[in-house]
Amino acid sequence: MEGEGTDSRDPWGRRRQLIELYAQSLDTYDRRYRETQFEKFQHCVIPLRSRIEAVVDVGCGSGLLLEFLVDLWQEIPHPDGQDPGGVYVGLDLSRAMLRRGRTKIPPRRDSPRLVAGFVEADGNFLPLRRACTHRGFCFSLLQNLPDPVAFLREFARVLAPNPTAVVISELKKKRPFPAFQRLVGAVFEQGAFTNPPGSEDHFYLLPAVTSETESG
Numbered sequence: 001m002e003g004e005g006t007d008s009r010d011p012w013g014r015r016r017q018l019i020e021l022y023a024q025s026l027d028t029y030d031r032r033y034r035e036t037q038f039e040k041f042q043h044c045v046i047p048l049r050s051r052i053e054a055v056v057d058v059g060c061g062s063g064l065l066l067e068f069l070v071d072l073w074q075e076i077p078h079p080d081g082q083d084p085g086g087v088y089v090g091l092d093l094s095r096a097m098l099r100r101g102r103t104k105i106p107p108r109r110d111s112p113r114l115v116a117g118f119v120e121a122d123g124n125f126l127p128l129r130r131a132c133t134h135r136g137f138c139f140s141l142l143q144n145l146p147d148p149v150a151f152l153r154e155f156a157r158v159l160a161p162n163p164t165a166v167v168i169s170e171l172k173k174k175r176p177f178p179a180f181q182r183l184v185g186a187v188f189e190q191g192a193f194t195n196p197p198g199s200e201d202h203f204y205l206l207p208a209v210t211s212e213t214e215s216g
Contacts (some may be wrong), residue, residue, distance in 0.1 A: 018144055022061070022094040029062050029097070040139055040169060041068045043196055044205055048165045049075075053086055055165075056133045058123055058155060059141030063101025066116060070106055073114070086114055089128075091121040097130030114117060123151045128158040136167040140201055142183070143174035152187040166191065169201040177202050 005176050009146065045065075049072055066088050073086045078206065090101055098118040105116045121127050123138075136159050142148045152168075159166065166188070170180055177195045180202040184193070191206035 004081060018093065021095050023031060026062070026096045029100075030064065033061075033197055034064055034067075037064045037130065037139065037141075038068055040199065040203075041065060043199060044169075044194075044203055045069075046072065046166050048167075048210045050208075054133065054135055055088050056128070056136045056158065057088065057090045058126065058136065058138045059144070060092045060097075060101060060118065061094070062097045063090055063118065065102045065137060065139065065150040066090060066101065067087055069109065070104075070114065087189070088114075088116040089117075090118045091123070091126065092118070092121060093120065124154055126154055126158055130157055131160045132158050136162045137165075138168045139167065140168050140171055142168070142170040148183060149186065156187050163206060166204070166206040171200055172202055173200075180204075181205050 025032070041064075045068065055065070055069065060066070064109045069086060069088060069093070090098070092098055092101075098120055106114060119127060123141065124147065136155060138155060145151050155168075168184055168188070170196075175183070177193070181193045184204045188204060188206070191204055194203045194205060196203070
């Protein structure tokens, strides 16, 4: 979820401010952010298409990643020729955003194998068991957090020991690329970092593949 930074002196106050901010921006959020978020997904999600049959999306906002994945999953050939489906769990603090996200779950008749849900949750206290997923995404969230290291440790907790797909991004204007590398690298030792020109985010990727590296 996009945002403009945090005040570490009052983390709960900042959380309330963010909830109110996103409730107020609900009507314009998708129109404002869909294009930039889809560019990020193009950069690092499409190259992982064979690894993302199930996804945990922390800081999911209005479910733009689900919207993107539904189209992507439709393009993946399935052995029996049926809808390949997929599993998506989006977590966010904003009830308003979660309600909007739920409207993006396709009707069962159109995607009978898709399982999708949205859960109200604080990123520092994810309601998920340890090592419950091999695929975790977190786009443009870190800049909103008063304690990003605590979040990264919690995010790592729910990932399996050898995850197949992990993406973490942060707005470049929050901190320089080397600082982003140090922050995320303190918790995630494997994988790679990218700083794509033209993108508003830095990225951590596991495995280390992007649309540029795949095509090159």
